[in-house]
Amino acid sequence: MKIAILGSTGSIGTQTLDIVREQGDIQVTAIAAGSNIKKLEEQMREFHPLLVCVFQKDAAKELRDRTKDLNIRVVSGMDGLLEVAVQPESEILVTAIVGMLGIRPTIAAIEAGKKIALANKETLVTAGHIIMPLAKKCGVPILPVDSEHSAIFQSLQGENGNRIAKILLTASGGPFRGKKPEDLAHIQVGDALRHPNWTMGRKITIDSSTLVNKGLEVMEAKWLFDVELEQIEVVVHPQSVIHSAVQYEDGAVIAQLGTPDMRLPIQYALYYPKRRPLSGDRLDLFALGQLTFERPDTETFRGLALAYQAMRRGGNIPTAFNAANEKAVALFLDRKIAYQQIPEMIESCMEAADFIANPTVDEILETEAAAYEHIAGKWGKVFA
Numbered sequence: 001m002k003i004a005i006l007g008s009t010g011s012i013g014t015q016t017l018d019i020v021r022e023q024g025d026i027q028v029t030a031i032a033a034g035s036n037i038k039k040l041e042e043q044m045r046e047f048h049p050l051l052v053c054v055f056q057k058d059a060a061k062e063l064r065d066r067t068k069d070l071n072i073r074v075v076s077g078m079d080g081l082l083e084v085a086v087q088p089e090s091e092i093l094v095t096a097i098v099g100m101l102g103i104r105p106t107i108a109a110i111e112a113g114k115k116i117a118l119a120n121k122e123t124l125v126t127a128g129h130i131i132m133p134l135a136k137k138c139g140v141p142i143l144p145v146d147s148e149h150s151a152i153f154q155s156l157q158g159e160n161g162n163r164i165a166k167i168l169l170t171a172s173g174g175p176f177r178g179k180k181p182e183d184l185a186h187i188q189v190g191d192a193l194r195h196p197n198w199t200m201g202r203k204i205t206i207d208s209s210t211l212v213n214k215g216l217e218v219m220e221a222k223w224l225f226d227v228e229l230e231q232i233e234v235v236v237h238p239q240s241v242i243h244s245a246v247q248y249e250d251g252a253v254i255a256q257l258g259t260p261d262m263r264l265p266i267q268y269a270l271y272y273p274k275r276r277p278l279s280g281d282r283l284d285l286f287a288l289g290q291l292t293f294e295r296p297d298t299e300t301f302r303g304l305a306l307a308y309q310a311m312r313r314g315g316n317i318p319t320a321f322n323a324a325n326e327k328a329v330a331l332f333l334d335r336k337i338a339y340q341q342i343p344e345m346i347e348s349c350m351e352a353a354d355f356i357a358n359p360t361v362d363e364i365l366e367t368e369a370a371a372y373e374h375i376a377g378k379w380g381k382v383f384a
């Protein structure tokens, strides 16, 4: 099997490469990252891709100098990401890049007939109405990597045309589960980066803590599984053992359970429909003792309530939601805004957005730019 990876240096990207190492029959034809040339150089020397993209131009130049002996082409910028996405020899593109920057490369890969192993949920949230019909038209499967969506996908195997009554989308509840709004006023970056169950990139870890991640995942599920919003129920399950479930019309609930290990959904997407042996811990129900469930507290964690609102309004409002969140999380991680300003900025950008019912890619990117401008206009001092 031949694969290309967008975001090879990140959490999902490096775990994809762990699978490449373990399985031994995957060739990595192309990789891309933002600026981490140290890790890219290591990956080039170990996996010998044919093409490498570093988004930042200066970093690409430095990587070229450092790897002259390898004779591997190094490209940069959006054009470089697009080249990696459509690298002629690859069969599957793993979208492990963070943010809606993934939209254009994902579309290009679908148009080039590549299967998509999709981790980059922001792309579906903002452009699901373009990507899902395009994938259908091009006969390209979108194979979910996100743990919940992989669990749903696994629970749907053998459904024989039976309809989904409900999706039970599990959520850990994040590090602040049980807290009230007044407890969140002085949250620091280090507190929010302490996820109870998963080790992930910084942006998604913050999103898990605000429940924005769950809001993004509800939208992702809606696009992937073609269900109504009302058919998706978020269930807080602090142990993260049940990765999600499907309820059928006769009431049967089929779930996928496992240890919190992203290598399983990544491997399942790559080899679908085959399962392969995989190293790692096995689930021990006796050691666990009990599994618990709660309703999400959407009054404290307004990110989830705002996501539902964005989905109900539809059009480009999920883009306003997502773009505002990407900017707000980056500002919070840079210690420029307080934790509770994340939902505040999302709500404000959603209110300020000019509604477009069926946005094109250009209009999605304009909505993103407008959200950034709105934040700069209203909170200008945080950019100083």
Ligand SMILES: NC(=O)C1=CN([C@@H]2O[C@H](COP(=O)(O)OP(=O)(O)OC[C@H]3O[C@@H](n4cnc5c(N)ncnc54)[C@H](OP(=O)(O)O)[C@@H]3O)[C@@H](O)[C@H]2O)C=CC1
Pocket: 006, 007, 008, 009, 010, 011, 012, 013, 032, 033, 034, 035, 036, 037, 055, 081, 095, 096, 097, 098, 099, 101, 119, 120, 121, 122, 145, 146, 147, 198, 199, 200, 201, 202, 203, 204, 262
């Ligand atoms: N981590 C997880 O367990 C899960 C992640 N996801 C989703 O997967 C995606 C990736 O998440 P995660 O792996 O945690 O993120 P990380 O932050 O760990 O990695 C992000 C990757 O994207 C690269 N990147 C960042 N900016 C650019 C750019 N401008 N051009 C090219 N590459 C860029 C980074 O490169 P560099 O290192 O150079 O910055 C890095 O390789 C997200 O959409 C997330 O929501 C979904 C489920 C679980």
Ligand SMILES: CC(=O)[C@@H](O)[C@H](O)COP(=O)(O)O
Pocket: 146, 147, 148, 170, 171, 172, 173, 174, 198, 204, 207, 208, 209, 213, 214, 262
């Ligand atoms: C591993 C994974 O898929 C993450 O998206 C995870 O779901 C985050 O956990 P919570 O958002 O449920 O805290």
Ligand SMILES: [Mn+2]
Pocket: 146, 147, 148, 217
């Ligand atoms: Mn998830």
